[in-house]
Amino acid sequence: MVILASRPLAPLGQPLTAFLAAAAGGTRQQAACAAVAALARAAMKIARLVGDGPLAGAHGAETGRANADGDSQVALDLQANALVLEALAEAPVAYFASEEENAILTLAAEAPVSVAVDPLDGSSNVDTNVAIGTIFSIFPTEPAGATASFFRPGAEQLAAGYFIYGPHTALVLSLGTGVALFVLDRASGDFRLARSSLAVPAQTKEFAINASNYRHWFAPVRTFIDDCLEGADGPRGKNFNMRWIASLVAEAHRIFTRGGVFLYPADRRPGYEKGRLRLLYEAFPLAFLMEQAGGGATDGIERILTRVPTELHQRTPLVFGSAEKVARIAAYHVDPALVRDHPPLFRNRSLFST
Numbered sequence: 001m002v003i004l005a006s007r008p009l010a011p012l013g014q015p016l017t018a019f020l021a022a023a024a025g026g027t028r029q030q031a032a033c034a035a036v037a038a039l040a041r042a043a044m045k046i047a048r049l050v051g052d053g054p055l056a057g058a059h060g061a062e063t064g065r066a067n068a069d070g071d072s073q074v075a076l077d078l079q080a081n082a083l084v085l086e087a088l089a090e091a092p093v094a095y096f097a098s099e100e101e102n103a104i105l106t107l108a109a110e111a112p113v114s115v116a117v118d119p120l121d122g123s124s125n126v127d128t129n130v131a132i133g134t135i136f137s138i139f140p141t142e143p144a145g146a147t148a149s150f151f152r153p154g155a156e157q158l159a160a161g162y163f164i165y166g167p168h169t170a171l172v173l174s175l176g177t178g179v180a181l182f183v184l185d186r187a188s189g190d191f192r193l194a195r196s197s198l199a200v201p202a203q204t205k206e207f208a209i210n211a212s213n214y215r216h217w218f219a220p221v222r223t224f225i226d227d228c229l230e231g232a233d234g235p236r237g238k239n240f241n242m243r244w245i246a247s248l249v250a251e252a253h254r255i256f257t258r259g260g261v262f263l264y265p266a267d268r269r270p271g272y273e274k275g276r277l278r279l280l281y282e283a284f285p286l287a288f289l290m291e292q293a294g295g296g297a298t299d300g301i302e303r304i305l306t307r308v309p310t311e312l313h314q315r316t317p318l319v320f321g322s323a324e325k326v327a328r329i330a331a332y333h334v335d336p337a338l339v340r341d342h343p344p345l346f347r348n349r350s351l352f353s354t
């Protein structure tokens, strides 16, 4: 993990509560820090449920219900959503947007911040004991109401982060001044600072994509991956390594640890024309964290943080990780000279069709 040496480092081992107290400035910042503390309390409970695995019940059991986006909900999706909602209801939070809710909920309309969450990311991995997580994004509340508070550029986030429930439970957090890593100390029950000023290495030889969708991809992504797969014999002149965990937080955590690039592009499958991942509570927080750590995030054409959602569960193509690689993938989308095979679609519109 690369550390940016120029930033002042908080003491390692510092409890999250002390870190937040030291960071809190004005009313909004204080409310954002209180929301992070509430999310951490929920995450500890979720971590315990995840850690108990099948002993705590059939976590991965289909509930027979689907969220507004059509994804089937497993038991732990609903438990995690309830725990996060319960914790945020006790924090100065005005509006709550969640992958598991059909509409934005009002908690305390006058409160200074609003929170969007993916309560349990990677829930298809619940029964396989693979790392899963909770992703969150904190915005200032706008007097105009719920939609104005969330339907705005991602660059206006006050704070963002994710909890990852893996062999250890960690929090990767940005309050807008760099990125810090906290690890749950099971003995004390506190999240403790483990690394300050995380930085995503600018270059990488590792990419992550669900290659089973190869035949559905549009030409720019297919050409980029073809070029990587040709390794030292191809146009890139070097060998690459591939990973796919199918758990967004776990992919992000690997990239924060050793660099790399993640792609979930739009493709030709019905329902995937705008990608799979959600703009508000998946792409925005990860893009915020990546940029705060010197990495990048794009939908192929546009920087994720300048996008403005128009729907709660809006999907987006998503590429994030090492800055140099993200820029290269964006270049494949705008420079036809880089794309070896031009299906008719690409002549009229880019890979990430809108």
Ligand code: FDP
Residues within 6 Å of the ligand: 071, 120, 121, 122, 123, 124, 125, 210, 246, 247, 248, 249, 276, 277, 282
């Ligand atoms: P999941 O549906 O299990 O919550 O958030 C969506 C997500 O997982 C990501 O965590 C993961 O990267 C992606 O879906 C995996 O999608 P595929 O199964 O299409 O590869």
Ligand code: ZN
Residues within 6 Å of the ligand: 118, 120, 121, 122, 248, 282
């Ligand atoms: Zn998710």
